[in-house]
Amino acid sequence: MKIGIIGAGYVGRALAAMAVKQGHDAMISNSRGPHTLFSDAAVLGCKIGTIDEAARFGDIVVVAITLKHYTAVPVGPLAGKIVIDTNNYYPQRDDAIEALDNGSTTSSELLAAHLPESKIVKAFNAIIMTHIDRDSQPTGSFDRRALPLCGDDVEAKRVVSDLYDQFGFDTVDVGPLAEGWRFQTNTPAYCVRLNKEWLPKALAEAAR
Numbered sequence: 402m403k404i405g406i407i408g409a410g411y412v413g414r415a416l417a418a419m420a421v422k423q424g425h426d427a428m429i430s431n432s433r434g435p436h437t438l439f440s441d442a443a444v445l446g447c448k449i450g451t452i453d454e455a456a457r458f459g460d461i462v463v464v465a466i467t468l469k470h471y472t473a474v475p476v477g478p479l480a481g482k483i484v485i486d487t488n489n490y491y492p493q494r495d496d497a498i499e500a501l502d503n504g505s506t507t508s509s510e511l512l513a514a515h516l517p518e519s520k521i522v523k524a525f526n527a528i529i530m531t532h533i534d535r536d537s538q539p540t541g542s543f544d545r546r547a548l549p550l551c552g553d554d555v556e557a558k559r560v561v562s563d564l565y566d567q568f569g570f571d572t573v574d575v576g577p578l579a580e581g582w583r584f585q586t587n588t589p590a591y592c593v594r595l596n597k598e599w600l601p602k603a604l605a606e607a608a609r
């Protein structure tokens with residue numbers, strides 16, 4: 402599968418490396434342009450491109466940027482595509498976003514409103530990227546780590562769940578995109594190593 406990645410920080414690079422390891426073709430991009438990613442391509446074994454090129458390249462496209470810049474994600478090239486939203490809201494980094502502070506929406510619903518023709522799946526946001534390799538285990542391993550996802554498109558969630566499995570994780574489907582608050586920052590399920598038996602319990606304990 403071709404995986405385009407918008408953002409080439411900790412998340413973009415870690416997911417590109419894992420994708421390549423699993424036999425996928427990945428392209429990373431950032432705000433400053435591919436000339437700033439020259440060595441990353443060699444180290445990660447992925448392609449580099451502009452944001453627009455990464456958006457067009459991917460069968461699936463990952464958004465892994467500082468949340469406050471989400472409106473810079475190109476709309477047209479992502480129409481009809483599965484978009485994985487890894488972003489989290491940190492007011493001290495992203496500035497205050499009132500609709501998130503008052504709980505009237507979630508960060509992934511903001512991205513979905515910006516990309517109305519894309520199939521948004523909130524995934525890979527609740528694991529620290531240095532743990533992607535550490536916690537990855539083959540399918541069926543005892544006490545395998547589970548990761549949450551949510552989204553409104555059932556087929557898109559199935560595809561991302563397959564990716565979780567290939568990358569070494571079980572899936573807990575939390576439901577529609579609006580349920581993403583259950584595994585955002587400062588919730589019991591956020592970036593905690595839990596298996597598929599315990600993760601639903603932590604998700605159920607989340608308070609909005």
Ligand SMILES: NC(=O)c1ccc[n+]([C@@H]2O[C@H](COP(=O)([O-])OP(=O)(O)OC[C@H]3O[C@@H](n4cnc5c(N)ncnc54)[C@H](OP(=O)(O)O)[C@@H]3O)[C@@H](O)[C@H]2O)c1
Nearest residue numbers: 408409410411412431432433465466470473488489529530
């Ligand atoms: N770090 C983690 O372990 C982790 C885990 C899960 C989720 N997350 C979330 O995932 C997102 C990315 O985190 P990160 O740790 O990878 O951040 P990071 O290391 O700060 O990297 C951010 C990346 O986004 C790019 N970017 C910023 N503004 C952009 C724009 N307008 N257009 C395109 N690219 C832009 C930056 O490119 P330039 O440098 O060229 O501006 C950089 O490559 C955040 O929302 C974070 O909260 C992080």
